[in-house]
Amino acid sequence: xxxxxxxxxxxxxxxxxxxxxxxxxxxxxxxxxxxxxxxxxxxxxxxxxxxxxxxxxxxxxxxxxxxxxxxxxxxxxxxxxxxxxxxxxxxxxxxxxxxxxxxxxxxxxxxxxxxxxxxxxxxxxxxxxxxxxxxxxxxxxxxxxxxxxxxxxxxxxxxxxxxxxxxxxxxxxxxxxxxxxxxxxxxxxxxxxxxxxxxxxxxxxxxxxxxxxxxxxxxxxxxxxxxxxxxxxxxxxxxxxxxxxxxxxxxxxxxxxxxxxxxxxxxxxxxxxxxxxxxxxxxxxxxxxxxxxxxxxxxxxxxxxxxxxxxxxxxxxxxxxxxxxxxxxxxxxxxxxxxxxxxxxxxxxxxxxxxxxxxxxxxxxxxxxxxxx
Numbered sequence: 001x002x003x004x005x006x007x008x009x010x011x012x013x014x015x016x017x018x019x020x021x022x023x024x025x026x027x028x029x030x031x032x033x034x035x036x037x038x039x040x041x042x043x044x045x046x047x048x049x050x051x052x053x054x055x056x057x058x059x060x061x062x063x064x065x066x067x068x069x070x071x072x073x074x075x076x077x078x079x080x081x082x083x084x085x086x087x088x089x090x091x092x093x094x095x096x097x098x099x100x101x102x103x104x105x106x107x108x109x110x111x112x113x114x115x116x117x118x119x120x121x122x123x124x125x126x127x128x129x130x131x132x133x134x135x136x137x138x139x140x141x142x143x144x145x146x147x148x149x150x151x152x153x154x155x156x157x158x159x160x161x162x163x164x165x166x167x168x169x170x171x172x173x174x175x176x177x178x179x180x181x182x183x184x185x186x187x188x189x190x191x192x193x194x195x196x197x198x199x200x201x202x203x204x205x206x207x208x209x210x211x212x213x214x215x216x217x218x219x220x221x222x223x224x225x226x227x228x229x230x231x232x233x234x235x236x237x238x239x240x241x242x243x244x245x246x247x248x249x250x251x252x253x254x255x256x257x258x259x260x261x262x263x264x265x266x267x268x269x270x271x272x273x274x275x276x277x278x279x280x281x282x283x284x285x286x287x288x289x290x291x292x293x294x295x296x297x298x299x300x301x302x303x304x305x306x307x308x309x310x311x312x313x314x315x316x317x318x319x320x321x322x323x324x325x326x327x328x329x330x331x332x333x334x335x336x337x338x339x340x341x342x343x344x345x346x347x348x349x350x351x352x353x354x355x356x357x358x359x360x361x362x363x364x365x366x367x368x369x370x371x372x373x
Contacts (some may be wrong), residue, residue, distance in 0.1 A: 004156055010304065013336070016337060022340050022342040023342070024345065026048055027054060029148075040352040053340075056157065062203050063203075065134070072084045085098075095111060096111055097109070097111035106348050123172070160207060163220050164238070165200040165244075166238045166241045182224075196241075208248050218259060221234065234270055250277075258278065261283060264279075264288060272299060272303065276303065281342065307341075313325060314359045327366065331370075
């Protein structure tokens with residue numbers, strides 16, 4: 001059975017030879033990803049290509065460039081790249097800053113764009129200009145998608161990467177301020193979500209029309225979960241936009257995987273009500289608040305489950321600990337199909353530590369051993 005067949009049959013809860021193994025953001029068939037260029041990742045990526053089932057994370061930028069942004073970049077003595085951005089609005093300028101380091105493949109926002117209710121009003125005035133689809137980018141996106149499909153072949157499936165409208169709001173604020181705004185200026189947060197809904201759904205409809213599938217990951221719900229916000233906030237702020245986004249792809253026959261870290265127990269009924277077909281990454285307690293076994297028992301007929309191996313264990317644990325964790329995960333979720341074992345995140349540091357490499361090898365070994373049907 002090829003990885004592509006194994007994954008597609010798992011999405012349909014059909015019989016397979018073993019549980020699929022996904023290494024999440026470590027995508028062995030994307031030459032643009034850093035892990036496929038970094039020498040310290042070479043052995044691990046060779047093993048991933050040989051023995052796992054690729055969910056090729058893919059995405060494109062559909063938004064037109066806006067002349068309202070002024071951007072300035074500088075390089076610090078330590079090699080870090082600092083980006084300063086200024087957004088011009090009729091109600092005054094808004095500023096943002098971020099930092100990227102050469103040895104860690106992520107972006108830290110050191111100054112967030114919105115700093116209070118007045119900034120929300122200013123941002124809303126220009127939001128329609130910032131989120132306009134640039135149709136001239138479509139041919140290149142279609143070509144890049146086709147190239148990715150050709151590279152991947154039968155080694156897995158492509159997974160488009162997107163967000164529901166509610167996910168566009170939290171990153172505009174420092175997170176502590178975002179939660180405060182939800183409590184003290186709830187109307188402003190709802191107004192922002194409503195303003196994003198039109199352009200984001202238009203973008204998602206375009207993806208569905210272009211056939212960017214067979215799966216999409218929709219990010220965002222985790223920002224609205226406990227301990228940050230109580231369940232009524234999730235129901236009001238996330239459920240409508242997640243349901244609308246999910247319908248776009250469901251109507252096109254595209255599998256929707258809801259992405260929600262953290263304490264998901266109270267959010268799960270709403271994720272199911274929104275019509276999602278799958279769920280990741282299902283972090284175990286104490287980082288999460290529900291076990292994989294309980295999720296499987298309660299929602300296994302409605303959701304295909306992805307995840308449950310925490311990255312921190314792969315980075316800091318021991319091979320024996322990892323082997324036991326994989327055995328428990330398979331016992332909890334393997335029966336009846338509908339489970340893809342997967343880490344909850346992926347390493348972003350360079351070079352890759354020998355311990356992390358050793359633990360990934362142990363994880364793949366255990367998944368092959370305990371995942372067979």
